[in-house]
Amino acid sequence: MVLRCVGHLHQLLYRNASRIPRQRGKAVYSGASEVWNEIKKKLQAFPGGSVDLIKKESGIAVLTINNPDRMNAFSGTMMLELQDHVTQLEAWTNGKGLIVTGAAGTFCSGSDLNAVRALSNSEDGIKMCMFMQDTLTRLLRLPLISVALVEGRALGGGAEVTTACDFRLMALASEIQFVHKQIGLVPGWGGAARLVRIVGSENALKLLSSAQKVNASYAEQIGLSDGVLSPLETLDTTLAQAEKWLSDFTGGPSPVIQAVKKVVVSGRELPLQDALRMERDIFGSVWGGPANLEALALKFKHK
Numbered sequence: 001m002v003l004r005c006v007g008h009l010h011q012l013l014y015r016n017a018s019r020i021p022r023q024r025g026k027a028v029y030s031g032a033s034e035v036w037n038e039i040k041k042k043l044q045a046f047p048g049g050s051v052d053l054i055k056k057e058s059g060i061a062v063l064t065i066n067n068p069d070r071m072n073a074f075s076g077t078m079m080l081e082l083q084d085h086v087t088q089l090e091a092w093t094n095g096k097g098l099i100v101t102g103a104a105g106t107f108c109s110g111s112d113l114n115a116v117r118a119l120s121n122s123e124d125g126i127k128m129c130m131f132m133q134d135t136l137t138r139l140l141r142l143p144l145i146s147v148a149l150v151e152g153r154a155l156g157g158g159a160e161v162t163t164a165c166d167f168r169l170m171a172l173a174s175e176i177q178f179v180h181k182q183i184g185l186v187p188g189w190g191g192a193a194r195l196v197r198i199v200g201s202e203n204a205l206k207l208l209s210s211a212q213k214v215n216a217s218y219a220e221q222i223g224l225s226d227g228v229l230s231p232l233e234t235l236d237t238t239l240a241q242a243e244k245w246l247s248d249f250t251g252g253p254s255p256v257i258q259a260v261k262k263v264v265v266s267g268r269e270l271p272l273q274d275a276l277r278m279e280r281d282i283f284g285s286v287w288g289g290p291a292n293l294e295a296l297a298l299k300f301k302h303k
Ligand SMILES: CCCC(=O)SCCNC(=O)CCNC(=O)[C@H](O)C(C)(C)COP(=O)(O)OP(=O)(O)OC[C@H]1O[C@@H](n2cnc3c(N)ncnc32)[C@H](O)[C@@H]1OP(=O)(O)O
Pocket: 069, 070, 071, 073, 109, 110, 111, 112, 113, 114, 116, 153, 155, 156, 157, 158, 179, 180, 183, 185, 186, 187, 188, 189
């Protein structure tokens, strides 16, 4: 009887699920389609490398920044590919987790400096920055629990990409470095705004104004990293280690994991009143759902 009532309520609420305001896919800059078309055309002119996406049956996806000849620097076409993959992941209903990593033992050396030089007027720079802000904000908002697996160096825009994941895991000898100041810049891919939220404004100010190399232990100390990977003489590859680490958070059905991520994103991004409304709607989408009914039927005890 109780279960039937819950099921009925679920049907009622589920009708409203389509009304859950979508956090994902929401553009950072709305009404900018002309700018997008223009910048996409410019980015096409800087080819090289790739961003590769593998979606596994387990619900974990692996996104690899792949341009080893340039220490995985982002070419223009890689920026476009990254955005396409984010769009694909936004629609991945079976997804639970995402690992962002770099090819050939290093993470990413930021924007391809050849593109930076060619797009050095401030108008183009701002458009490229808007494009990457949009993509990386959507990456962070994905309803997947994401982790950056940092090996080797994460420099400039590469350091910014690490902050677009929920968590960061670093190999023992790896380094994250916001080198922007050394090339007369500040972060422009949303990395400063995210860094302040991750490590606090004092630590962010230290990292950006000194452009210091942040090793794995210092990163853990200030909360930039969530764990140090074991050296590779262990049996696991770094990717396997990251998958194992992530599995602590991605156990269970995808609708529940996605709902968990969504309530956190709304709590982080919205004013309290809106966050509470969003939480109500997300709650309504899982209440009386299959995972909830199954757990109730099992009289689950949290021992
Ligand atoms: C808002 C976004 C702001 C940005 O991201 S601006 C870009 C910030 N990144 C940088 O300034 C990185 C500059 N590169 C470096 O410091 C060094 O190359 C780095 C990454 C420490 C690696 O040093 P090493 O291990 O000694 O290797 P290397 O210098 O010989 O590099 C190997 C090849 O990769 C190239 N490379 C590395 N980073 C690049 C980049 N960002 N854009 C374009 N090419 C890049 C480098 O030029 C070299 O190529 P080549 O062998 O000389 O043809």
